[in-house]
Amino acid sequence: MPQTQAQIIDGKLHAERLRAEVAAEVARLKTKHGLQPGLAVVLVGEDPASQIYVRSKGEHSLGAGMHSVTHRLADDTGQDALLKLIADLNADPRIHGILVQLPLPKHLDEKAVIAAIDPDKDVDGLHVVNAGRLVAGLPALVPCTPMGCMILLRETLGDLSGKRAVVVGRSVLVGKPMAQLLLAADCTVTVAHSRTTDLPAVCREADILVAAVGRPRMIRGDWIKPGAAVIDVGINRVPFDDPEKAAQGKTKVVGDVHFKEASDVAGWITPVPGGVGLMTVAVLLQNTVTAAKRLAGLEA
Numbered sequence: 483m484p485q486t487q488a489q490i491i492d493g494k495l496h497a498e499r500l501r502a503e504v505a506a507e508v509a510r511l512k513t514k515h516g517l518q519p520g521l522a523v524v525l526v527g528e529d530p531a532s533q534i535y536v537r538s539k540g541e542h543s544l545g546a547g548m549h550s551v552t553h554r555l556a557d558d559t560g561q562d563a564l565l566k567l568i569a570d571l572n573a574d575p576r577i578h579g580i581l582v583q584l585p586l587p588k589h590l591d592e593k594a595v596i597a598a599i600d601p602d603k604d605v606d607g608l609h610v611v612n613a614g615r616l617v618a619g620l621p622a623l624v625p626c627t628p629m630g631c632m633i634l635l636r637e638t639l640g641d642l643s644g645k646r647a648v649v650v651g652r653s654v655l656v657g658k659p660m661a662q663l664l665l666a667a668d669c670t671v672t673v674a675h676s677r678t679t680d681l682p683a684v685c686r687e688a689d690i691l692v693a694a695v696g697r698p699r700m701i702r703g704d705w706i707k708p709g710a711a712v713i714d715v716g717i718n719r720v721p722f723d724d725p726e727k728a729a730q731g732k733t734k735v736v737g738d739v740h741f742k743e744a745s746d747v748a749g750w751i752t753p754v755p756g757g758v759g760l761m762t763v764a765v766l767l768q769n770t771v772t773a774a775k776r777l778a779g780l781e782a
């Protein structure tokens with residue numbers, strides 16, 4: 483039987499659209515309410531990947547017309563100094579969103595730092611108050627990556643009600659909030675993890691399969707239900723397949739799903755790169771606008 487190729491869910495296109503919507507809303511808030519949403523990004527240390535992410539967040543927030551501040555702190559910054567900066571940002575009326583780039587250097591207590599952020603400015607959605615609000619169905623700031631996945635799913639599939647969803651991964655950052663969002667969208671949700679038995683069979687039940695594992699190409703084509711929507715959150719650096727390039731130490735980024743195999747079976751699939759990753763920053767901007775409106779008492 484001839485196989486049909488999955489339709490690509492183009493993260494670039496969806497992210498551009500979302501950023502344009504955010505920019506239009508920022509312009510409206512400025513004109514109508516004299517409100518300019520403001521985002522503060524805090525980076526501690528010199529981690530190269532974090533530096534790239536932080537630069538991108540700063541550029542895109544400025545591009546959307548926001549007030550944008552980046553605090554770059556030395557690698558040996560102490561816990562007290564970092565907490566003092568967060569307290570200052572909590573109190574700063576020009577700042578509506580605070581994001582501390584993770585991971586922090588080992589000597590810093592990440593949980594205490596996140597707990598110090600005003601939950602109403604916690605645009606990364608990692609504060610326990612926001613996690614609780616999400617579970618309780620209250621207005622929350624939701625972690626950007628799972629929110630980006632939901633936007634892709636809704637714009638691709640429309641109503642998700644009644645669909646069987648499997649989320650592979652149960653991190654606080656991705657897997658757990660993703661499961662909550664799918665549940666809130668009336669999916670029947672299974673959360674799989676490293677102790678799940680017969681993971682391929684669990685995955686094969688999914689109309690919607692979200693992979694947030696951190697293992698390159700772990701999810702194979704025969705794990706996927708024909709026609710399913712596959713959302714690949716994974717970002718894994720691996721050597722090139724071409725032995726010549728691999729020998730030169732060159733690497734590339736792949737997802738948690740074996741893209742080539744999965745494309746022959748799935749109905750829709752996000753590529754890596756070019757899929758979920760691009761949505762994350764766009765949702766961060768959206769969360770900052772949401773936070774600004776709520777803090778100003780405007781409907782979000």
Ligand code: NDP
Nearest residue numbers: 627651652653656675676694695696715716717758759762
């Ligand atoms: P974590 O390492 O925090 O969580 C990984 C999860 O995968 C855990 O719940 C773990 O299970 C589960 N897992 C690990 N191995 C297996 C296995 N063999 N079978 C089934 N489950 C397994 O990762 P994150 O959630 O933070 O990130 C996941 C991936 O998404 C990474 O590749 C990361 O780089 C990427 N990512 C991408 C973002 C983007 O913007 N696109 C943003 C954030 C992350 P257990 O709990 O049992 O240990």
